[in-house]
Amino acid sequence: MSLTSNPAPVDWQKASYVAAQAADARVNVELETEGMILNIGPQHPATHGTLRVVVRLDGEEVVWAEPICGYMHRGYEKLTEVRTYPQVTTLINRIDWLGSFANEVPFILGAEQLMGIEAPPRAQWIRTIFFEMARIANLTLFLGDMGVQLGALTPVFYAFRDREYVLNLIESATGGRFHPNYDRIGGLKDDLPRGWIDECQGAMRKVRSFCDELEDLLMGNEIFQARTRGIGVIPAAIGLDYGMSGANIRASGIDWDLRRDSESPLAWKEVDWKVWTHPDGDSFARYWVRLQEVREATSIVDQLLEGLPAGPIMSKVPKIIKVPAGEVWCHTENPLGEMGYYIVSQGGLGPFRCKIRSASFNNVSILSWLLKGVYVPDVITILASLYFILGDIDR
Amino acid sequence: MTALPLLAIELSYWQATAIKLGAVMTVIPLGSLVLVYVFLFKMMSHMQSRLGPMEAGPHGTLQVLAEAGKFLQKEDIFPARADRAVFGLAPVVVIVSTFMLYAVIPAGPDLIVEDLDVGVFFALAVGSISVIGILMAGWSSASKYSLLGALRSAGQLIAYELPLVLAVVGVVIQAGTMSLQGIVHAQADGEIFGFGLIGNPFILTQFIGFVIFLIAAQAELTQTPFDMPVAESELVAGYMTEYSGFRFLFFFIAEFGSAFALSGIAATLFLGGWYVPFLPDGLLGNLAGPAVLGAKIMFVAFLIFWMRFTFPRFREDQLQAIAWKFLIPASLANIVVTGILKVVM
Numbered sequence: 076m077s078l079t080s081n082p083a084p085v086d087w088q089k090a091s092y093v094a095a096q097a098a099d100a101r102v103n104v105e106l107e108t109e110g111m112i113l114n115i116g117p118q119h120p121a122t123h124g125t126l127r128v129v130v131r132l133d134g135e136e137v138v139w140a141e142p143i144c145g146y147m148h149r150g151y152e153k154l155t156e157v158r159t160y161p162q163v164t165t166l167i168n169r170i171d172w173l174g175s176f177a178n179e180v181p182f183i184l185g186a187e188q189l190m191g192i193e194a195p196p197r198a199q200w201i202r203t204i205f206f207e208m209a210r211i212a213n214l215t216l217f218l219g220d221m222g223v224q225l226g227a228l229t230p231v232f233y234a235f236r237d238r239e240y241v242l243n244l245i246e247s248a249t250g251g252r253f254h255p256n257y258d259r260i261g262g263l264k265d266d267l268p269r270g271w272i273d274e275c276q277g278a279m280r281k282v283r284s285f286c287d288e289l290e291d292l293l294m295g296n297e298i299f300q301a302r303t304r305g306i307g308v309i310p311a312a313i314g315l316d317y318g319m320s321g322a323n324i325r326a327s328g329i330d331w332d333l334r335r336d337s338e339s340p341l342a343w344k345e346v347d348w349k350v351w352t353h354p355d356g357d358s359f360a361r362y363w364v365r366l367q368e369v370r371e372a373t374s375i376v377d378q379l380l381e382g383l384p385a386g387p388i389m390s391k392v393p394k395i396i397k398v399p400a401g402e403v404w405c406h407t408e409n410p411l412g413e414m415g416y417y418i419v420s421q422g423g424l425g426p427f428r429c430k431i432r433s434a435s436f437n438n439v440s441i442l443s444w445l446l447k448g449v450y451v452p453d454v455i456t457i458l459a460s461l462y463f464i465l466g467d468i469d470r
Numbered sequence: 471m472t473a474l475p476l477l478a479i480e481l482s483y484w485q486a487t488a489i490k491l492g493a494v495m496t497v498i499p500l501g502s503l504v505l506v507y508v509f510l511f512k513m514m515s516h517m518q519s520r521l522g523p524m525e526a527g528p529h530g531t532l533q534v535l536a537e538a539g540k541f542l543q544k545e546d547i548f549p550a551r552a553d554r555a556v557f558g559l560a561p562v563v564v565i566v567s568t569f570m571l572y573a574v575i576p577a578g579p580d581l582i583v584e585d586l587d588v589g590v591f592f593a594l595a596v597g598s599i600s601v602i603g604i605l606m607a608g609w610s611s612a613s614k615y616s617l618l619g620a621l622r623s624a625g626q627l628i629a630y631e632l633p634l635v636l637a638v639v640g641v642v643i644q645a646g647t648m649s650l651q652g653i654v655h656a657q658a659d660g661e662i663f664g665f666g667l668i669g670n671p672f673i674l675t676q677f678i679g680f681v682i683f684l685i686a687a688q689a690e691l692t693q694t695p696f697d698m699p700v701a702e703s704e705l706v707a708g709y710m711t712e713y714s715g716f717r718f719l720f721f722f723i724a725e726f727g728s729a730f731a732l733s734g735i736a737a738t739l740f741l742g743g744w745y746v747p748f749l750p751d752g753l754l755g756n757l758a759g760p761a762v763l764g765a766k767i768m769f770v771a772f773l774i775f776w777m778r779f780t781f782p783r784f785r786e787d788q789l790q791a792i793a794w795k796f797l798i799p800a801s802l803a804n805i806v807v808t809g810i811l812k813v814v815m
Contacts, residue, residue, distance in 0.1 A: 113614050120706060135618070135786065226694050226783025232518035298695055298782045451618065452785045455704045 110138055115454065117146045123220070124465025128442060130454065137454060140446035142439050148469040155429040160186050160260060160396050163425070167416075168254040170433055171467040174213035174410040176205045176245070179258040182416045182429075184340065185405030186260050189398045189420055193340060197386045198262040203342040204275075204379050205245065205257065206407075207372040211282055212241045213410035214369045217462045218286075221362055222293050224459035225302050230293050237285040240278040247271060260396055262389030272380050279373040286370050294362065303359035307445055307457035310356060317444070318437035321412025323461060326364045327356035333408035341407075346378040358460035365462070397424060411435050411467055435467035490583045494572045501767075502726030503534045508768070509775040510726075517779050541722075544715035549612055552712065556610035561713070561720035563603030568724045570596040571731035576651045578744050578759025579751060589650040590638050593735055594631070597690065600724065601627040604699070604709050607721075611712040619708025622786060623692060623699035629793040630689035630696075636801035637682040640808040641672050641739045650735075654743035671742040678804045680740045682797055687732045688774055689789070691725065695781035696789060729771060737766035 116127035125146035131139040151170065155163050167182055168175040180202060187193060194202070219234025242252045248267050249255035257264050293299050309319070311327040324331065332350040334343045351367035353360035400422040406415025412434025419428040438461050446454055481489070511533060515522030523530035548554055574589040576582040586592050601624055608620020642648055645656035653672075660670030673680045689696035692708075700708035710721050737743060743766070744759035784792070 111614060113618075222782060226697060227781060228514070228694070229518050229779055232520060236519050293782070296782060298784060298788075301788055302782060302785060450785065450787070452698065452704055452783075 113451075126439065126458075126463070126465060126468065128446070128454070128458070130446065130451075132451065135451045137446050137449050137451070140443050140454075142442040144436070144439065144468045146469065147465050149466075151470040152429055152431055155426050157425065159424040160398060160426070163429075164256050164258055165254070167431070168256055169466055170431065170470055171213070171409060171411055171414070171435070171464045172253060173216055173464055174209035175251075175253055176249075176255045176257060177209040177213075177407070177409045178414065179256070180206055180341070181405045181407045181409075181414055182418070183258045183260055184407070185403045185416050185418045186396075186398055188403050188405060189401050189418065190260065190392075190396075191399075192261050192390055192392060194262045195387050195390055196342075196384045197266075198388045198390075199340055200342045200345075200379055200383050201263055201267065201388065202258065204376055204383075205249075205255070206341065207376045207379075208241050208245060208275075210372045210410040211369055211376075212238050212245070213464075214365050214372075215241070215282065215285065217365055218289050218293075218362070218369065221459050222299075224455050225299060227293060227296075227299070230289055233285060233288060233292075237281055240281050244271065244275050244278055247274075259389065259392075261392035262387070266388050272383070275380060276377060279377055282373050283370060286366055286373075290366060294366065300359060302452075302456055303362060303460065304355075304357055306358045306453050307449070307460060308355070308357045309441065309445065313444065314356070314441065317441040319412070319441060320434050320437065321408065321410070322364045322368060323361055323412060323438050325350065325352045326360035328352055328354045333406060333413055337406065337408075339407065342379060343375070345382065346375050348375050348378075358456050361460045361462070395424070397422060398426075406432065409434060411462065411464060412438060431470050433467045433470060435463035435465075436470075439463050439468055494569060494583060497572060498569060498727045498730070499723060501730035502723050503538075505726045505730055505771055505775075506537075507531065507534045509771060513772070513775060514779050538719065541719040542716055544718075546715045546717065547712075549712045551612040553610035553612070556606050557712075558717070560603045560607035560610060561717045561724070563606060564600045565720045565724040565727070567596055567599035567603065568727040568731060570599075571728065571735070574650050575731065575734045575738060575763075576654055576743060576759075577763050578756040580756055581744075581759055582651055585649055585651045588648045590642060590648045590653070590735075590739070593650070593731075594635055594638065597728065597732070598627060598631050600728070607713070608709040611709070613712050615705045615707075615711045616709050619699045619705045619711070622705075623709060625786070626689055626692070626696065626699060626789060629790055630686045630797075633682050633793060633797035633801050634686035634690060636798065636805060637679040637686060638739060640676045640679040640801075640804050643805065643808050643812050644672060644675060650738050650743070654738060654745055657742045658745040671740065673740040676740060676804070676808070678800060679808075680736070682801050682804070683736055683740070684770070684773060685797060686793075687736060688777055689793070691729050691732060691774070693729075693774065693778040695777070695783050697778075697783055698786055698789065729774060730767060733767045733770040733774065734763065736770045737763060741766045741770070 110131040110133045113130050113132050114127060115130060117125040127143040127146065129141045129143060130137045149169075151166050154166055158166065163182060164179045167178045170178045215234045215238045216231075219231035222228070222230035245255055246252040248265065248271055249257040250265075251257070309323070309327050311324070311329050314324050314327045315329065319327075320331075330350055330352050333339075334341075335350055348371050351364050351371065353364050398418075398420040400420055402417070402419050404415060404417045406413055413432065414434055415432040417430040417432070418426050421427040442457075442461075445457060449457065507530075511522045511530065523533035526532040526536050548557060571593055573583040574586055574593050576585070604623045604627075605620050608616045608618075608623070611617070641653060645653040647653060647656065657671050692699045698704070698708075700710060705711070710718060713721060744755075744763040746758075746762050749755050749758060749762070
């Protein structure tokens with residue numbers, strides 16, 4: 076309305092009523108505060124790496140959450156296309172960097188399957204031993220790290236201390252502590268050094284006593300139980316829908332372990348062991364299952380060391396490895412869950428295309444469902460108990 | 471004016487004040503350095519089966535000085551959207567509250583900065599000023615983690631101030647005075663069931679109060695299992711997240727300085743303070759007092775840090791539940807029982 080036009084007489088009563096209403100409305104808008112958006116990560120101590128979880132908070136309660144990954148994407152699927160088969164193991168060692176050897180195995184098994192060769196029994200047994208040692212090296216760190224995430228500083232140092240025995244053994248046999256690069260198509264790089272078996276049995280005893288110690292120190296602690304029981308419950312059906320695997324799904328009561336349930340040339344069928352499950356599906360169950368798995372892994376290693384067959388560690392393979400054309404899907408039960416490679420070969424020196432399925436990517440995809448309605452401290456508990464390795468999320 | 475009887479010399483008011491101020495100014499950094507070295511560096515390391523710092527000085531003793539030097543050299547960073555005045559002032563408020571705690575802790579028969587009649591009350595009151603500084607720090611940092619940490623801290627400190635005060639009430643009832651010096655004398659002269667040789671350290675009669683005081687002190691110091699305000703796996707460093715350089719050092723000194731002071735108050739209230747049996751009066755007592763008190767402080771601090779390195783952290787609601795559902799009723803019951811026994815016996 077322009078000022079020069081002749082205004083209608085003002086109804087002051089009505090005008091004041093309208094003004095009051097407008098003021099009320101404005102106040103209501105101001106009082107209706109939006110939730111605070113909090114970026115947990117990409118640089119945050121709880122994400123041990125560069126996972127970014129965007130959460131919207133109402134007070135300390137999470138109303139919405141979204142995991143954003145890709146900050147550490149290294150393009151391994153593409154890189155494998157420009158590498159020869161023996162070179163690829165160097166790359167895929169760095170996917171789940173705490174259980175490196177376990178990453179090599181499914182790829183090598185897939186390549187062997189395509190070439191139609193099989194490693195000699197001794198190589199398969201030693202592969203299984205190192206596979207389980209990778210599991211121990213990986214999960215012991217989880218067992219301690221869960222304490223750090225919940226505020227107990229001490230357990231992680233015990234974990235580092237006792238993992239050292241396993242890493243030293245891996246180093247003495249393979250030459251690499253973290254990235255062994257030990258598996259070869261058709262066998263292994265080296266045989267075990269002298270005296271290794273005795274030392275390994277000693278190390279397994281130490282790992283078992285570490286498990287007892289943590290069961291006493293951390294898992295039995297009332298505060299730990301109060302912080303983890305009933306927190307981040309994943310029903311079995313929803314876990315399966317999100318494609319979760321490994322200890323995360325076994326903690327929801329699904330009795331599924333690829334070591335037992337898939338055809339594998341490795342030696343798991345030769346030894347007596349048990350798949351542990353827990354019915355609860357909460358953070359405590361995930362911790363409990365992993366603790367039992369470490370114990371079970373030590374017993375698997377012990378049994379394999381007892382019955383280790385003699386013989387060569389390498390079968391006959393050509394000097395220049397060419398894999399015949401074909402496609403293969405090979406997966407194993409890695410420390411973090413199901414890991415597999417879909418290798419497409421066109422008869423060249425390297426894969427034509429290689430799809431890497433790693434467990435953590437699927438395991439964290441449930442976060443947006445799981446984090447709704449929990450408190451900020453529980454976000455950390457859940458992140459810790461899902462146990463992801465950043466390299467395993469972003470390949 | 472004010473007399474220093476142990477040296478039998480008369481000092482003017484400003485001279486005495488200067489000496490006292492100097493003493494407090496040396497005791498706080500020294501106390502926190504000792505705590506940092508003995509407990510944070512060495513005891514924690516040995517509990518975690520590692521060595522801790524070993525390079526600087528014999529057995530790593532000079533590491534604390536190196537750390538302090540490191541902080542002093544760092545750039546003093548103000549975040550871009552910080553409220554500069556408040557941001558700069560917050561560490562000072564926190565450390566001043568710590569300084570004032572020391573004013574009423576007696577270290578010997580005559581060694582006390584100011585023997586207030588309401589010493590306990592004063593100590594607990596000024597101790598809670600730090601929460602203002604923490605809120606200032608969290609709000610002015612313009613960081614979400616800082617804000618969350620500061621709000622958690624405020625909620626926690628207020629909740630645990632109550633059991634702390636209520637635990638002390640039992641001691642005050644038994645001693646019949648609120649002066650800390652008076653409480654020490656009450657323990658020194660007291661007797662328990664007619665047996666007066668060791669006096670009556672109130673831990674024997676007020677053990678419930680002692681336990682509650684220690685738990686509440688743990689929460690006041692925001693140490694594990696009550697360290698949600700600075701929970702490093704959740705909130706990075708809580709209200710201290712945006713601080714660097716000497717301002718961060720201020721927070722750090724305040725944290726360990728208050729640990730030292732609260733241990734001192736606990737030692738004074740429950741363990742007899744500077745008094746041990748057969749402690750002579752006069753000059754010798756004044757010289758031995760600080761050593762006795764120091765030993766007791768180290769014992770209490772050991773308990774506090776032992777808990778810190780052992781337990782996981784509570785969640786915020788669990789923390790409040792412990793304070794309101796367990797500690798406060800227990801301390802109220804303790805007061806009732808103490809009151810009845812005081813009247814009856």
